Amino acid sequence: MLTLPPPQARFIWYCAWLSLPSAIYAATRGSSTFAVDFVPASVWTTSLLYWRHPLRDSWRRKLDIMTVVTGACYQFYYAFQTIRHTSPSHFAGYTALITASSACYGLSVYLMNRGHIWPSTYAHATIHFLANVANVVLYDSII
Numbered sequence: 001m002l003t004l005p006p007p008q009a010r011f012i013w014y015c016a017w018l019s020l021p022s023a024i025y026a027a028t029r030g031s032s033t034f035a036v037d038f039v040p041a042s043v044w045t046t047s048l049l050y051w052r053h054p055l056r057d058s059w060r061r062k063l064d065i066m067t068v069v070t071g072a073c074y075q076f077y078y079a080f081q082t083i084r085h086t087s088p089s090h091f092a093g094y095t096a097l098i099t100a101s102s103a104c105y106g107l108s109v110y111l112m113n114r115g116h117i118w119p120s121t122y123a124h125a126t127i128h129f130l131a132n133v134a135n136v137v138l139y140d141s142i143i
Helices: 006-016 019-028 039-051 060-088 090-115 117-142
Strands: none
Touching: 006 060, 006 090, 006 117, 019 117, 039 060, 039 117, 060 090, 060 117, 090 117
C-alpha cells in the first residue's frame, strides 16, 4: 500500500530535492565534519529513493526514516556541543527551525489521519523546507 497517492508522493519527491542545495552548500564550505559532509547528502539520497514509490511497509521507508532521525539527532547534538556557546544566535535559530520542522511532521500525521491528504502533504513538504534552512544556519555557524 502506498503511503500517499501518486500526485502527493510526486510532490514530496520534488520537495526532497531541497536537501541537495544544503548538501552542496555544506560541501563547498570546506568543512570535514560528519554533520556537514554526510547528513544532507544521505537524507537527499534516501528521500528520493523512498518517495519515488512510497510503499508503507518497505525497506526504503525504514531506511529513509532511520537516516533522517539519526542525522537530525546527530546534527542537533553536534550543534549543542559546538555552536551553543560560540554562536548562540545561530543555535537559537537552528533549534527553532528544527522544532518547527518536527512540529510539521506531527501536523502532517494528524492531517493524514483525518483524510486531509493535500494539507498533510503540504505540512510534510514544510518539513523539508524548514529542515534544510536549519541545515544552512548550522553549516554557516560551524565553518
